[in-house]
Every structure is written in C-alpha cells, then in structure tokens.
Amino acid sequence: MPSPSKNAAHYGLAWLALILATVAGLAWWWQIGRAVPLPDAPSARIACVSYAPFRRPGETPYDIHFVMTPERIDEDLRALSQRFDCVRTYSQGNGLAAVPAIAARYHMQVLMGIWLGGSPKQNEKEIELGIATANANAKTIRGIVVGNEVLLRGDLSPKRLTEYIQRVRAAVPSMIPVTYADVWENWLRYPQMASVVDFVTIHILPYWENNPVPAIDAVHHVEDVYTRMQHVFPGKQLMIGETGWPSAGRLRRSAEPSVVDEALYLRAFLRYAADVHMPYNVIEAFDQPWKRAQEGTVGGYWGIFDSDAQPKFPMLGPVTEEPHWWLGWLAGAVCALAFAVVGTWHRSWRGIRGWLALLMAGFAAGTSAAWQLRQMMFACEGWWQWLLSALCLAGGLAIATALSRRIAAHLADHHDHSEPAQWWRFGALFALVLYDILLAFDGRYMDFPMGLFLLPCVAYGVFGLLTHELRMPSAEQRFMACVGPVLAIMPVLDEAGMSKVTWLWLGLNLAIAVPVWVAWRCHAVSLQSQEA
Known part of the structure; x- marks a missing residue:
C-alpha cells in the first residue's frame, strides 16, 4: 500500500493539476479576447x-x-x-x-x-x-x-x-x-x-x-x-x-x-x-x-x-483575435454546473473539497471543449467531418465527466475504489496513438486537436495520481502507452523543439501513459513477490 506521505504528495499534485487546468482555460480565452495594439x-x-x-x-x-x-x-x-x-x-x-x-x-x-x-x-x-x-x-x-x-x-x-x-x-x-x-x-x-x-x-x-x-x-x-x-x-x-x-x-x-x-x-x-x-x-x-x-x-x-x-x-x-472570447468562459461555467449536477448522482462523499474539484474539472473541461469547437469551425468541411469530430468530442467529455466524479470523491477523502471501464481508456489511447502515427509520418498539414485530447488525457493523468489500479492494464494498453510518447517525440524533433504545441502534445501523451506504466510496474512487482 502507498505510504501516507506519498498519498499526500499525490493529492497535492492532483489539486495542482486541477488548478493549472482551470487557470489555463481562463487565461487562454482572455488572451485571445484582448485588443492587441x-x-x-x-x-x-x-x-x-x-x-x-x-x-x-x-x-x-x-x-x-x-x-x-x-x-x-x-x-x-x-x-x-x-x-x-x-x-x-x-x-x-x-x-x-x-x-x-x-x-x-x-x-x-x-x-x-x-x-x-x-x-x-x-x-x-x-x-x-x-x-x-x-x-x-x-x-x-x-x-x-x-x-x-x-x-x-x-x-x-x-x-x-x-x-x-x-x-x-x-x-x-x-x-x-x-x-x-x-x-x-x-x-x-x-x-x-x-x-x-x-x-x-x-x-x-x-x-x-x-x-x-x-x-x-x-x-x-x-x-x-x-x-x-x-x-x-x-x-x-x-x-x-x-x-x-x-x-x-x-x-x-x-x-x-x-x-x-x-x-x-x-x-x-x-x-x-x-x-x-x-x-x-x-x-x-x-x-x-x-x-x-x-x-x-x-x-x-x-x-x-x-x-x-x-x-x-x-x-x-488594435486588433482582437476573438471578439466572442467570453463564450469560452461561458462554456466553462455551463460545464462546471453540469459536472456538479452529474456529481450528485449516487454521491457517497461529503465536503466542500469534492464540490470544488468538480467545479474546477468542469470549468477546465468546458473551456477545452469550447477550444475544440472553435477549431472545428475552422477545420471541418463536410458533414462527415463535423459528425466524426462531434462524436470524438462527446466521447472525451463523457470520459472527463465520469472520471471527475471519482476524482472529486478521492479529493473529498472518500476512498472510492471503483474504476471506469477499461475500454474507455483503451478507446482514448487508441485514438491518441492513431493520431500520433499520422502526425509523426505525414503531419505537415495536420492540426493538433489539443482541446479534444486534453479531456481524457488530463482526466486520466489526475485520476492516476489518486488511485492504485486493482487490475493489470491490458497488453494492448501497455503497448499503446509505450508507443504513443515515442511517436509524440517526432513532431517535437520535426519542429526543432521550437513549437510549444508539440511539447504540449507530448505532455498529453505522457499524462495518459504514465498511470499505465505505474500500474504495470506495481502489478508486476506484486506478481513477483507472490511467486517468491
């Protein structure tokens, strides 16, 4: 079992991640809404x-x-x-x-x-x-x-x-x-x-x-x-x-x-x-x-x-990048309220910390989803592109919503041992690695859908800080968790390390991959000790 000091450190990192995600959503939308002389x-x-x-x-x-x-x-x-x-x-x-x-x-x-x-x-x-x-x-x-x-x-x-x-x-x-x-x-x-x-x-x-x-x-x-x-x-x-x-x-x-x-x-x-x-x-x-x-x-x-x-x-x-920047904050507020409402369903925890975690997770998810919707308005052409992008965004929001309930329970000091279905993370990893492959080998004209993958990657990263997985991740998840970050390094190298977006993309790959590595190692050590 992890030590109390280790739990405290992980809880602190989880709170820090939620705060940074919330501040990033606030700052990004404000930044593109200001008039630049x-x-x-x-x-x-x-x-x-x-x-x-x-x-x-x-x-x-x-x-x-x-x-x-x-x-x-x-x-x-x-x-x-x-x-x-x-x-x-x-x-x-x-x-x-x-x-x-x-x-x-x-x-x-x-x-x-x-x-x-x-x-x-x-x-x-x-x-x-x-x-x-x-x-x-x-x-x-x-x-x-x-x-x-x-x-x-x-x-x-x-x-x-x-x-x-x-x-x-x-x-x-x-x-x-x-x-x-x-x-x-x-x-x-x-x-x-x-x-x-x-x-x-x-x-x-x-x-x-x-x-x-x-x-x-x-x-x-x-x-x-x-x-x-x-x-x-x-x-x-x-x-x-x-x-x-x-x-x-x-x-x-x-x-x-x-x-x-x-x-x-x-x-x-x-x-x-x-x-x-x-x-x-x-x-x-x-x-x-x-x-x-x-x-x-x-x-x-x-x-x-x-x-x-x-x-x-x-x-x-002066010139303004996005005159309707306030819609990003509005999306964050609406999503924060929605996360809080969903969090009341079968709630078994109490305390302000759980509600605060839900509100911050919801606001960050809402501003991220609004970023992706804005990107879709620029990038999507035919109806099929809109449909595919909308389905992926809905899936990312569903994962973020489900994980935020469990994150809130942990941060409210209620030890919820339930885990989301394995196929959720498998789907997120599969989509991420598929896009990694496209970016690595033919990415000159491809966008980085940061708003879409922020939702599952950050959610699983924070969730991984708070839990000890009860089951060994599947071989397919372990493989994708290893391949994704390696592929994500290639755009960083292609851009000579100068593109901030490629570094953020590598960070998203690591956020969802590291918990898989940790669970893999913990279960491998446990098996070795049992065999011994």
Whole structure:
C-alpha cells in the first residue's frame, strides 16, 4: 500500500493539476479576447491582391466543369476596387477569363495568370484562351504570369516552360510584360529563367519557409530575400508575386497563424513596400475553403477578407483575435454546473473539497471543449467531418465527466475504489496513438486537436495520481502507452523543439501513459513477490 506521505504528495499534485487546468482555460480565452495594439498600415489601399472567387462551400478550381458567373465576379471586383488597384488571377478556366473586362469597369488592372500543369492538352487551352483575353483587354493587363510554381511542382521542365513563355510573348502586344512566378529558392535553382521573362516574380511566404519565420520577424526576412535576389539578378525588375500570412491553422515552429499575426505582418510589409517602392502582390483577397483539402486548415485562411467577404481586421488601431472570447468562459461555467449536477448522482462523499474539484474539472473541461469547437469551425468541411469530430468530442467529455466524479470523491477523502471501464481508456489511447502515427509520418498539414485530447488525457493523468489500479492494464494498453510518447517525440524533433504545441502534445501523451506504466510496474512487482 502507498505510504501516507506519498498519498499526500499525490493529492497535492492532483489539486495542482486541477488548478493549472482551470487557470489555463481562463487565461487562454482572455488572451485571445484582448485588443492587441499594432503599428498602423501606411494606407488602407493595397497595390495588388491575388483573386480567386472560390470562396463558397463546394466551389473549387479542380472542378473543370464549374464556371463562375460574371455576376459573381462583378460583385467581388466591385467590392475589391474600394481597397485594391489590381488583382492577380491564376488561370483562364472556370470563367476567370472574364476578369480583365469586368475589372476595367472599376478602373482596376489585372496581373493575369495562365495556369500550366502536366497536361499538354489543358495547357494548350489555357495558352490560347490567355492570348485571346490579353489581346482583347490590352489596356487592363498589367502583366501576364505564364505558369505558377510549375517548376516547384515538377510539372514541366525549364525548357518546356520557356517555350510556353516565348509563345505567349510573341502573341501578345509588346506593351504587356510577360513573367513566370515561383518561390524565390526556385529562381536560384533555375536562374536561366530570368533571361526569358520581362521581370522576375518571386514568392516569399515566411510561414511556409523550410525554416519558418515568426510574424514579428517576417518582414526582415522578406527584406533580406529581396535584397539577395536583387544581387542575383542585377538590372532585372523584381516583383513579389505572393506574400502574406495565414489567420488560422497549425503552428510551424514559432510561426503562428492568427488574425493578430496576419494583421501585424501585412501592416509591416505594406510599410516596407512603400519605403522601397517595390511592385508587389498580396495573397490573397478571400479565404479559400477548398485549399484546406490540400494544405490542411491553414490553406483556407490566407485571405484579407473571410469567405463571406468580410474584412478580418482593420488596417488601423488594435486588433482582437476573438471578439466572442467570453463564450469560452461561458462554456466553462455551463460545464462546471453540469459536472456538479452529474456529481450528485449516487454521491457517497461529503465536503466542500469534492464540490470544488468538480467545479474546477468542469470549468477546465468546458473551456477545452469550447477550444475544440472553435477549431472545428475552422477545420471541418463536410458533414462527415463535423459528425466524426462531434462524436470524438462527446466521447472525451463523457470520459472527463465520469472520471471527475471519482476524482472529486478521492479529493473529498472518500476512498472510492471503483474504476471506469477499461475500454474507455483503451478507446482514448487508441485514438491518441492513431493520431500520433499520422502526425509523426505525414503531419505537415495536420492540426493538433489539443482541446479534444486534453479531456481524457488530463482526466486520466489526475485520476492516476489518486488511485492504485486493482487490475493489470491490458497488453494492448501497455503497448499503446509505450508507443504513443515515442511517436509524440517526432513532431517535437520535426519542429526543432521550437513549437510549444508539440511539447504540449507530448505532455498529453505522457499524462495518459504514465498511470499505465505505474500500474504495470506495481502489478508486476506484486506478481513477483507472490511467486517468491
């Protein structure tokens, strides 16, 4: 049996864990609700912005049969003309060939894109349509971008890309400059491409760099890259064809997607661009939900406007990450009350300590569940994703509720020897290890569902401090308890130890695994003593 001093230490740790979880829930929601003062942008107007109209559910450029109506494009460009002088497009398909003619109505210019890929037949259609569009709207076209990141994707060779560029150059009026756009590293790999374009268009996205740069330092990174490229291509005009910052998604090292960081980066970049008088284009006008399928949650949140065409932040004054932050506290209060009500069922303990434990556990669980619901609003697309996420969240809340009753009984000095069903922890471990595998081997675009797994992991961690398990954990649980933390170390290493989220994820794996290890060791020692 554990000694009284050991019990006292474990009880103290359990109370500390509940207090920290409660304070963390309070602090996190308060932190994202405060107004953050930021330096102002030099102007609310922006020179050029990437425009893709696929901002409503089900709209995607991958559907070659989908055609955006001229009315929708007109609606978008009429609104964008209030803030932007130019839009950049990426293709001629899906009805986007109509953009230059509509932009002319609002005295906007177009950096017109011709999309190139691995299909020669589709490339031919794009080239022919792009040439026809340029010739019909020569006064509106600021430039033509023949191919976007084709070399990065490996769809075409430099030689074949050059042939396409030269073909467009020969077929459009000489007053229209022609370029190719790619990440800045690829211009260093293929410097010969500079000789076939009228100006060099580079993409600088600090968040997506191999060594991600935090928003506070991102403009310094842009300045360093731009200066370097000027030295590599002296006498050649340079344009930043894409730069921006996401407002939601997973942390990459110390580069955090958020509304505040997007505003911080964009305002700072606009000041820098105005100082050096560089041509630039910001990515992008509207959030693009379809991009979440290929880039994870973060792919859908690069817009200055959300998918409902509402601005996400002002260009002047302070910025708030979550105006409805108080809903997190409300969820905590509601859940605390619910835990207290559930705690009255077949209650066999007395005292204020039990009620206090229930209220703190409920508040922490409520703020965590609200965090996960907020994450689901960003990440979930189809109904099946909502259904799966909701079921997992309901399961996590059920585990936390059941364990909180037993935790409250122990902290009220009532020695409740009942244990939750083994399959509860088996299910939580199985889901956690499955997600660990995905993160470890293909986690570049995956979020960390912290709000979901905080519920069972922290609950089992606190419960393990207060109880001595009566049964040996199953072999499957022992295996998963060993594998999970090992897999969870891999994201920490991938992020060079710089991502706070990966460390928290490792902590959750340990919180649910350590009680299994302890029970395993205790029962193994007991068996050995019996055999002796």
